[in-house]
Amino acid sequence: xxxxTQSPSSLSASVGDRVTITCRASQTISRYLxxxxxxxxxxxxxxxxxxSSLQTxxxxxxxxxxxxxxxxxxxxxxxxxxxxxxxxxxxxxxxKTFGGGTKVEIK
Amino acid sequence: xxxxxxxxxxxxxPGGSLRLSCAATGFTFSDYDMNWVRQAPGKxxxxxxxITGTSTYIYYADSVKGRFTISRDNAQNSLYLQMNSLxxxxxxxxxxxxxxxxxxxxxxxxxxxLVTVSS
Numbered sequence: 001x002x003x004x005t006q007s008p009s010s011l012s013a014s015v016g017d018r019v020t021i022t023c024r025a026s027q028t029i030s031r032y033l034x035x036x037x038x039x040x041x042x043x044x045x046x047x048x049x050x051x052s053s054l055q056t057x058x059x060x061x062x063x064x065x066x067x068x069x070x071x072x073x074x075x076x077x078x079x080x081x082x083x084x085x086x087x088x089x090x091x092x093x094x095x096k097t098f099g100g101g102t103k104v105e106i107k
Numbered sequence: 108x109x110x111x112x113x114x115x116x117x118x119x120x121p122g123g124s125l126r127l128s129c130a131a132t133g134f135t136f137s138d139y140d141m142n143w144v145r146q147a148p149g150k151x152x153x154x155x156x157x158i159t160g161t162s163t164y165i166y167y168a169d170s171v172k173g174r175f176t177i178s179r180d181n182a183q184n185s186l187y188l189q190m191n192s193l194x195x196x197x198x199x200x201x202x203x204x205x206x207x208x209x210x211x212x213x214x215x216x217x218x219x220x221l222v223t224v225s226s
Contacts, residue, residue, distance in 0.1 A: 049212035
């Protein structure tokens with residue numbers, strides 16, 4: 001099984017900050033990497049697919065990069081509605097494993 | 108508008124059974140792979156099971172293999188998860204999610220249904 005390791009597990013940031021979350025796969029997954037945002041009590045929401053493609057309706061302050069084993073989610077200017085938990089997921093092979101999550105909190 | 112609505116969750120004793128359903132509207136159901144993902148209280152996301160559009164391929168996490176059965180009824184636009192021999196560690200919110208291809212993202216999710224396994 002492919003293991004997905006996210007870092008950091010949590011971070012504190014202020015509105016307007018640039019935030020970067022990383023995700024590392026235990027083996028190469030090409031660009032089959034997605035990012036989801038989850039708010040408390042809600043279902044996850046797809047932000048980025050194929051490592052860097054922005055899902056329709058997602059603000060352009062979100063961006064993704066990477067290929068192979070190392071990937072990054074960047075929020076260019078953190079907004080109040082962005083405080084949430086973020087998960088990466090590899091879709092290259094079954095089981096479609098998720099990272100452990102990164103909780104973005106208000107500083 | 109795409110909608111996925113889960114139902115069937117509840118409180119069940121260890122060793123018991125439960126059947127979850129996911130009703131899909133707003134898209135051609137048979138064109139999509141469907142998936143179950145769960146989230147234990149305060150924990151991260153865990154993929155549980157997947158089924159292709161025509162039910163040709165079915166996959167399970169090792170943690171549920173032999174106890175859970177995924178199925179779908181394309182005529183009824185519905186996805187199911189039959190859960191047997193339930194354990195305390197199966198306690199979680201269960202989400203259904205669709206994927207456009209085998210390697211595609213989970214682009215729409217239901218609101219989830221809570222399963223609690225406790226005596």
